[in-house]
Amino acid sequence: xxxxxxxxxxxxxxxxxxxxxxxxxxxxxxxxxxxxxxxxxxxxxxxxxxxxxxxxxxxxxxxxxxxxxxxxxxxxxxxxxxxxxxxxxxxxxxxxxxxxxxxxxxxxxx
Amino acid sequence: xxxxxxxxxxxxxxxxxxxxxxxxxxxxxxxxxxxxxxxxxxxxxxxxxxxxxxxxxxxxxxxxxxxxxxxxxxxxxxxxxxxxxxxxxxxxxxxxxxxxxxxxxxxxxxxxxxx
Numbered sequence: 001x002x003x004x005x006x007x008x009x010x011x012x013x014x015x016x017x018x019x020x021x022x023x024x025x026x027x028x029x030x031x032x033x034x035x036x037x038x039x040x041x042x043x044x045x046x047x048x049x050x051x052x053x054x055x056x057x058x059x060x061x062x063x064x065x066x067x068x069x070x071x072x073x074x075x076x077x078x079x080x081x082x083x084x085x086x087x088x089x090x091x092x093x094x095x096x097x098x099x100x101x102x103x104x105x106x107x108x109x110x
Numbered sequence: 111x112x113x114x115x116x117x118x119x120x121x122x123x124x125x126x127x128x129x130x131x132x133x134x135x136x137x138x139x140x141x142x143x144x145x146x147x148x149x150x151x152x153x154x155x156x157x158x159x160x161x162x163x164x165x166x167x168x169x170x171x172x173x174x175x176x177x178x179x180x181x182x183x184x185x186x187x188x189x190x191x192x193x194x195x196x197x198x199x200x201x202x203x204x205x206x207x208x209x210x211x212x213x214x215x216x217x218x219x220x221x222x223x224x225x
Contacts, residue, residue, distance in 0.1 A: 002152065033213075041147075041198050043216035044112065086153070097166065098214065100152040 003027050006087050006101035013108050019074040021104045023087030026068065033098065034061050034072050035086040043086070046072070077108045113137040114217035116201050122223045123191065131186040131220045133201030141207045142184040143214065144176060147198040159184060160207045191224045198222075 007022045023032070034046040047054050047061040049070065054061050058077075063070040074081055087101040114135045123129050135142065144156040158166035159178040173195075175187040184201055200219045204212040 004152070035216075041200070041219035041221065042112070043200065043202075043219075045213050045215065048213055088153075097155055097158070098153075100154075102150070102152050 002101065003091075003099050004087055004089055004101040006085075006104050008104060009102065010105045011107070013077050013106070015078060015108055015110050017077050017108075019077050019081075019106065019108075021072045021085050021087075021106070023070045023072070023101055024068060025070075025087075025089050025099075027089065027099070028092040029065075029068075029089040030092050031090040032063055032070050033088040033090070034070075035088060037084040037086060037103065039083075046085075074106075079108045079110050082107050112215045112217065114201060114203055114215050116199075116217035116220050118220060119218060120221050120223075122225065123188070124225055125191060125193070127191075128187070128189040130188065131199055131201075131222075133184040133186075133217055135182055135184075135201075135203040135215070135217075137203060137205075137215060139203040139205050139215070140181055141204045141212070142178060142181075143202040143204075144184065144186050145200040145202065147200060147219070149197075153200070156186075158207070165207065188222075191222075193224050196222055196224045 004025045031050045033048050037043045049063045058075045060073040084103040086103045088098040117132045141160045146154045155168050156170045157176045162178045177185040198219045201217040202214040204214045
């Protein structure tokens with residue numbers, strides 16, 4: 001079992017829908033990252049969280065440290081949001097090393 | 111553009127070839143990383159360099175040999191690879207290693223196919 005689990009693995013939505021991707025982890029962490037990977041392979045860091053909630057445009061990320069759970073929300077989804085979304089955690093004892101989830105493939109249809 | 115570039119973007123090699131992957135970061139960062147991403151598997155950390163010194167070697171086979179000649183450049187030398195080494199190889203950098211607040215910036219990756 002992975003230390004970082006994401007759900008769902010695949011998600012298809014219609015343009016305009018509200019989307020939620022979930023991440024659960026089983027280790028103590030100092031930070032959690034949400035990353036976006038487009039089909040070409042490049043990865044972009046979306047958020048880094050250690051508590052509470054962050055918002056950037058149509059993206060919202062929340063984390064509940066007690067429940068070891070984080071969610072990434074996309075409001076008013078658009079086809080250009082189609083990508084793999086990856087959750088990664090920085091474990092308390094691992095310095096800068098990140099442990100990654102398997103990713104959620106999101107497809108937003110027009 | 112993340113400020114991290116990788117070349118080549120695609121590479122096909124035979125099992126007896128020797129090739130090198132190159133990563134360059136233009137961000138003034140002190141730490142650089144090599145990751146492997148195989149199909150349907152999470153990203154796997156391979157190597158970490160901080161100030162040109164290797165600080166982590168994550169049980170990677172010796173057919174992968176990293177080199178960090180300066181804080182802006184990172185190489186991954188490949189020799190006698192196996193077909194199962196076919197994957198996307200991603201380079202990343204961060205300002206420093208210490209603390210929990212470092213964001214890693216990723217390059218576009220090199221997609222490697224070993225025949």
